[in-house]
Amino acid sequence: MALQVILFMTHRGRTQQLVLRLLQARRLFPEDRTGSRTRHQRIAERLGLGYQVSVMVPALLWVLTPALVDAMSAPAANGTAATRGTPLPVWAPFDLQRSPNYELVYAVQAVTNVVMNLTGLFLDVFFVTLMLHLTAELDVLNLNVASLRPSPVAPADSLESRDGDSLAKQASTDAPYTARGDSFRVRTSTSRFHMYRLLVKNIQHHQMIIM
Template sequence: MVPALLWVLTPALVDAMSAPAANCTAATRGTPLPVWAPFDLQRSPNYELVYAVQAVTNVVMNLTGLFLDIFFVTLMLHLTAELDVLNLNVASLQPSPVAPAASLESRDGDSLAEQTSTDAVYTARGDSFRVRTSTSRSHMYRLLVKNIQHHQMIIMCVDDLERVMGQSIFVILLTNVINICSQAFASAVLFRSGIDWGLVTKMLFTFVAYMFETGMFCMFGQAITDQSERLVESVGGCGWLEAEAGVRRALLVMLTQASRPLTVHVGKVAALSRSSFLQLLNMSYTVFNLLFELQSAD
């Protein structure tokens, strides 16, 4: 938001500071963005109207992008929190003392011996497993089935998140790479030809904003991957050694899915991760270096 305000306020501030030094001569007044108009742009109220339209449009577009970023980041934070809860629940699984089925009661107050057994289908990313959820099983088994279903729901949410944000975030990241290259190249050229502190300040703030937005998506995407990788350790850290054979088989089903960490892909090309962020920075530097060498040769 700060770069947007700088782009909006800089022309007015420059005009206000340069007016006394102009010795009352007419000076061309600038606008936040270069514009061609079929009318006299310097005459009032034409100038004020064009300036106001550009200012409002600039602020609204930046606020829209900011709210969209917050929305996607919130979704990724929720998925990270759900994976953290799942890790804690799986790691705390321990065999419970065996009790007669007639003496066990469910949370609804019904006898577990009177309840019917069901099958839970565990489908995730093309794989399908059937887990028996008989109430005559141990308490650890029934908790494990709930955790498996929780994991399945998280996988479905990650797939939905990819479909929602895949194309838009890919366009944003690609645009940020282009803007980072152009901003760095323009700053280098400005330092060579002479420093315009107002323009340099706007470019520096904008450069930081592009870097922050790109790194933000990659870091939160990496958090989802880290929590999903931690699930393998949680499965290995639970009390599976003393558990019954059915629990071990169900844990093997969960371990099969946990061995493939969840990643948020954008544009079906790259995943949101630290390595992708470093690759984007490397790409930006390569393009900047190419442009700088071409400009130096001229």
Template sequence: VNIAANISLVITSGVELCADKPRQTERASVTAFLFSVSIINFVKAVSLLRHRSRLRRLVRRLVAVRAAFADPAGTRGRYARHAALLASTWLVTAETNVAFWCLDPLISEAAGGAAAERQLPLPLWLPFNQSRPHSYGRLFALEAAVLMSAVQIAILVDALFVTLIINVTAEIHVLNSNIRSMSKAAASGGGLQSGGTIENTTTSDESTLVANLHRSNVRSSNSAISDISASGRNGKSADDEMYGLLVKNIQHHQLIIICVKELEKAVSTGTFALLSINILNLCSHIFSLVVMLEGENSVSAITKMLVAVPVFMCQSGLYCLTGQAIIDESARLSTSAFSCGWPDADQRFKRSLRLFMTRAAQPLHIRVGTLISLSRATFQELLKGSYQLFNVVYQVHTN
């Protein structure tokens, strides 16, 4: 239904934009905006269908990692609350903006009185006369329903992707905490950092790691007690405890790398389209807003354009700033490893720690479209590019 709604919006707004060529700045801008956003939403919906198996696999993997590696500080809970708050805020903001777009014709008609011309929510080309009074109500309801259906899935996809990014960031934060506390955990004899165990293998092969992780979850309830009692009977040294903890943390890091790669593949196409087209949308809306303020336009029309600008900025910022959190947390891994109490460990531990620090020196990041990394710098470049493009368009308009 969502894909069909977006296809219909792309066709009707494209014909309106190319064939009828609206002369009013507001109508032309809204039509171009509707055309571009419908393309983004269509790409998102197709990308979600294409990668639905990968997303399910990623969610299962994150659940398995959460079960295998403990979080004594409750970091995952804090990140989960943060993700829920961020997703809810975005849903409310976007839905409010869509509702305002649907109600704008009614507000304009009420403010303009009897002389005001009846308008529909969307500036679309339709193969019949839209001004007939008996069909206005049905057309209004149909366009509002199509708009809500087309935008709904895109908003939910944004919330889903951002939630997954935040959950991956939480795992990196947990790994940082566990690495820093290795010496304390070994000294207290709390060698087990998880409810289960993972077999001692440092291979980076995805299938081996995941298979070991699933086998560990099956026997997690018994292995925790048996490993602790065996450690006491066999007189396991502090060096062995620290090395065992390091191996577990390296396995945790390898699984996080796999999750980041899977997430990158899932979000790449839709996010790249969104960030690329949002530059044009932001520029178009700012330009239209400036032109409308110079002329005589309704307050509701100006408000509609004004409200859309921060929505674009928030949408791009959601992806870029949460992606920056992954970079920041993974960049701390080397510092956490240096603070783990390594001077008192044996040479075996130090050699493995050096290898881990070498790999951790390359911060994890999510690259979309093979060109753009989700980061704070990318968000700044998007805003800068939109402003520069606006200056060019406005100079051409004034001259």
């Protein structure tokens, strides 16, 4: 657990960049009413709750068991007080059975146990949530790529280059059009141009995920 915390703090800069990149991807590449991100967020919430129950319930039982045993145990036959236990066996240079020594040691062990379990729990939940959000981005990207379809082609007469020339003469071909020496190329098919822009957007989304 200490090693896990050390590694997390060592690479916290990269982790922060990844989280910011995911937030940017959610803003720049919205999903098309598929609910993929919401679905993965709900899965992360359920897993986080499951992690908390599976970790904290045994931890609390471990902490409370000595106190419950002491409270329900019968006094010794000779009238002496029974030895009280702590969550973790410990040796102390003072009388551990006297108050407030016993209560202080018990409280320190209980708080330490809960804090250590919560630290490991939060790290695990964080990385699980991060992986689920990455999965959601890949799912959104996959759905966007699978939904690439040619859109209806607009009339060629409505297409114009930047210098105002009509592209109607090139409507029957897919030859590139260059306006007055410009370096860009325009195709007369709005359907292909629309698909090209969507493809570029999906490539940018993929690059943002893997970088």
